[in-house]
Amino acid sequence: MTEKDLDEVVEVERQSFPTPWSKGLFAKELGIPFARAFVAQEKDSGKVVGYLCFWLVDGESHILNLAVHPRRRREGIGTRLLAFGLDYCRGQGVRQITLEVRRSNVKAMSLYRSFQFQPQGVRRKYYTDSGEDAVVMGLDLEKEKFPVIYEPPSQGSKG
Ligand SMILES: CC(C)(COP(=O)(O)OP(=O)(O)OC[C@H]1O[C@@H](n2cnc3c(N)ncnc32)[C@H](O)[C@@H]1OP(=O)(O)O)[C@@H](O)C(=O)NCCC(=O)NCCS
Numbered sequence: 413m414t415e416k417d418l419d420e421v422v423e424v425e426r427q428s429f430p431t432p433w434s435k436g437l438f439a440k441e442l443g444i445p446f447a448r449a450f451v452a453q454e455k456d457s458g459k460v461v462g463y464l465c466f467w468l469v470d471g472e473s474h475i476l477n478l479a480v481h482p483r484r485r486r487e488g489i490g491t492r493l494l495a496f497g498l499d500y501c502r503g504q505g506v507r508q509i510t511l512e513v514r515r516s517n518v519k520a521m522s523l524y525r526s527f528q529f530q531p532q533g534v535r536r537k538y539y540t541d542s543g544e545d546a547v548v549m550g551l552d553l554e555k556e557k558f559p560v561i562y563e564p565p566s567q568g569s570k571g
Pocket of ligand 1: 428429477478479480481484485486487488489490491492512513514517518519520522523526
């Protein structure tokens with residue numbers, strides 16, 4: 413993610429969350445040395461269709477933001493973004509990854525579970541907009557016996 417992506421990132425953000433991050437907040441993230449932010453772009457147009465933001469501190473990572481444009485959901489883009497982020501973290505020697513997710517957000521929880529994230533606890537009334545609880549989910553990369561490595565379907569496959 414770079415400055416030039418931010419207008420499109422914010423467009424996706426506004427359509428994805430009840431209390432969206434502002435453009436300024438994303439810009440601030442880009443300036444934080446331990447923050448990482450990646451976008452998924454359409455091949456032909458280069459348009460931003462999703463993004464992933466996380467922090468890396470002392471061998472731990474915290475996922476702060478993940479979203480896919482509503483028109484492009486359920487196409488595997490969230491899976492590919494998360495798989496990329498996890499690979500990046502493995503490459504950086506990260507041991508633990510955590511995140512918070514709204515208790516009602518079954519889509520996101522199901523995505524995280526597919527990468528073996530486990531619920532670790534609940535932060536009561538964590539979200540100030542709705543008073544909803546957050547479920548804390550974590551993945552211990554050191555204990556991964558069978559890491560979920562995403563392999564995109566091959567073009568020629570009939571399966
Ligand atoms: C969560 C989100 C990023 C998923 O992105 P996506 O590109 O649609 O995800 P994928 O197509 O890769 O789907 C991955 C898995 O997520 C789960 N999932 C995604 N959409 C779902 C839905 N509508 N219902 C149930 N499960 C769903 C499924 O397990 C799915 O795997 P499957 O298709 O093999 O069943 C997207 O729905 C989104 O942007 N939501 C709003 C923002 C948000 O909630 N972000 C997470 C904050 S913690």
